[in-house]
Amino acid sequence: MRRWLIAGGGGMLGLDLQDRLRRDGEQVTALARRDLDVTDAAAVRAALDQARPDVVVNCAAWTAVDAAETHEADALAVNGGGPANLSAACLSAAGARLVQLSTDYVFDGTALQPYAEDAVPAPRTAYGRTKLAGEQAVLGQLPDAGYVLRTAWLYGARGANFVRTMIRLERLRPELDVVDDQHGQPTWTVDVAGQIIALIQREAAPGVYHATSSGQTTWCGLAREIFRLLGADPARVRAVPSSAMDRSAPRPAYTVLGHDGWSKAGIESIGDWQQSLGRAFPALAAAETGEAGAAGAAAAPQPPDLTGSARQPGGSPA
Numbered sequence: 001m002r003r004w005l006i007a008g009g010g011g012m013l014g015l016d017l018q019d020r021l022r023r024d025g026e027q028v029t030a031l032a033r034r035d036l037d038v039t040d041a042a043a044v045r046a047a048l049d050q051a052r053p054d055v056v057v058n059c060a061a062w063t064a065v066d067a068a069e070t071h072e073a074d075a076l077a078v079n080g081g082g083p084a085n086l087s088a089a090c091l092s093a094a095g096a097r098l099v100q101l102s103t104d105y106v107f108d109g110t111a112l113q114p115y116a117e118d119a120v121p122a123p124r125t126a127y128g129r130t131k132l133a134g135e136q137a138v139l140g141q142l143p144d145a146g147y148v149l150r151t152a153w154l155y156g157a158r159g160a161n162f163v164r165t166m167i168r169l170e171r172l173r174p175e176l177d178v179v180d181d182q183h184g185q186p187t188w189t190v191d192v193a194g195q196i197i198a199l200i201q202r203e204a205a206p207g208v209y210h211a212t213s214s215g216q217t218t219w220c221g222l223a224r225e226i227f228r229l230l231g232a233d234p235a236r237v238r239a240v241p242s243s244a245m246d247r248s249a250p251r252p253a254y255t256v257l258g259h260d261g262w263s264k265a266g267i268e269s270i271g272d273w274q275q276s277l278g279r280a281f282p283a284l285a286a287a288e289t290g291e292a293g294a295a296g297a298a299a300a301p302q303p304p305d306l307t308g309s310a311r312q313p314g315g316s317p318a
Contacts, residue, residue, distance in 0.1 A: 005053035006030045008060030012159030017193040038082030048089040057099045065127045066248040072126040080133030087141035100138040104152035109252020117208040125249040149211045156189035157283040166226040167288040180220035180239035185212040204265035210257035213273035
């Protein structure tokens, strides 16, 4: 049995990782943001001293992509300083390994084929720059015990994300406008949790891994698949260009990630995105329906806004 500490344990991925680890009989200390501020080096050291973990997983992150453009220093404190603090604490905790979650936003999105794990990062946004700083802190301080897992387009049953938003808006809107010129890989948090555990169980070599589903689609393609799974007409989702969306931070046009690192480690990569979405969908739909029902019971009924189409920029970065 290993001892695990999860920073950011109250988030969508952190919750799914906790569940999987506890089912496997592992000892888990999960600390939400209110329990551990990763920007506080002393608090981080104290948390590791108390938990004495064999493995630390950092799910804590500033993920507000547009807000990071005007608050880059704040985002850097969390996304760069947090991993640096955790790395330093792991160094003093002999044998502790650190798994750092990162993002496709470390790339500029101009590639024509999937980005390999060793592709040179070139972030175009403040968010991407701060996440790259976190990667560099972990790999620089823990060359023999640090893992960087880049993921993207995450969805899960316990958190706000694009898939749940589409499930909700399908009931409220006759048509939706969704961007169709950004290409990526929708990825279920349960699958990412499985990859994290496999890395540690197999004692894979430290370094960079890409924890995204196989295949690729666009946000519009994803929305249409969600409608299909709901039994709704996918044609109600209308394709629009990114230029139709008013966003402070540019979205990368192509951040499909390659998965060669898994085969080198003898670990199977995550499967096709449509198959994973199909497996996840019952829980996602139930969660969204349940929360909508609870909200409706607590407030007076409000008519849906049908004056225009929903405009979704696409996705929740890691």
